[in-house]
Amino acid sequence: MEEQVEMVGKAFVDHYYHLFDNDRPSLALLYQPTSMLTFEGQKIQGTDNIIAKLVQLPFQQCHHVISTIDSQPSSFAGGILVFVSGTLQLQGEDHPLRFSQMFHLIPTVEGSFFVLNDIFRLNYA
């Protein structure tokens, strides 16, 4: 069971940041109207508002490098909590930014997952 939770966490993280770095609008498939994002303290709800925020971030190209992924079952009908840390390299910037992010994944009827809760913070020196 633990292994499955870990595998789902890793697979999700790979998929999420691949989309983020290469096709940001497609992240819409991972959110629903009930989804909540807190991005550097700013609270945003629902797919449309969340995607609007993410595509409007002040950089075109970026690359996430993931250092750690920790997953646990959230104990509700197959929910999974995923806690990520890594670095974010922005095009044109000398130094990568460090960040932490957590996702609460909820199973969908189609057998996939959507992101119900999403919290992102940069880790400043």
Add this chain to the structure above:
Amino acid sequence: MQQTGRCLERHILFNCPCEPIKIIIFLLWHSSYNLHNPCSYSSYNSQSPEGRKGKMEEQVEMVGKAFVDHYYHLFDNDRPSLALLYQPTSMLTFEGQKIQGTDNIIAKLVQLPFQQCHHVISTIDSQLSSFAGGILVFVSGTLQLQGEDHPLRFSQMFHLIPTVEGSFFVLNDIFRLNYG
């Protein structure tokens, strides 16, 4: 009346010498009072959905902050008492190591290789986990160990589940140091 209530909450939160866990219970009582009191119910009901959502968000933030204050106060001053915040179903992942249940979790935390430590919290973000009042709390800050020159940066997330007594316990706990 509303404003007096909020001033009272802030006063209790920051000045009351009573245990912070009682503050959490007070906040839950206060929020349920607002929902069930006939006078405030009508004013609650007459608020727009956005107004109600804003109030709910505020309450979630307050619970998150109260919990974080309480948790790190205990950690820095009376680590064994953290046992009151966990249950047999609780899960901790500490720097990648997975631990389950109050006893194992407390054993891990009290055996960490430092006696004295001090957490300084930089950010607290809270959201409803949408299941029966669960709350997700995402924390970042620094950890100063006695005798060490430089504080360590860390991030931690908690999934808080309401108890029948009107408090919360930690179901999920994940801790990571943030290295340079």
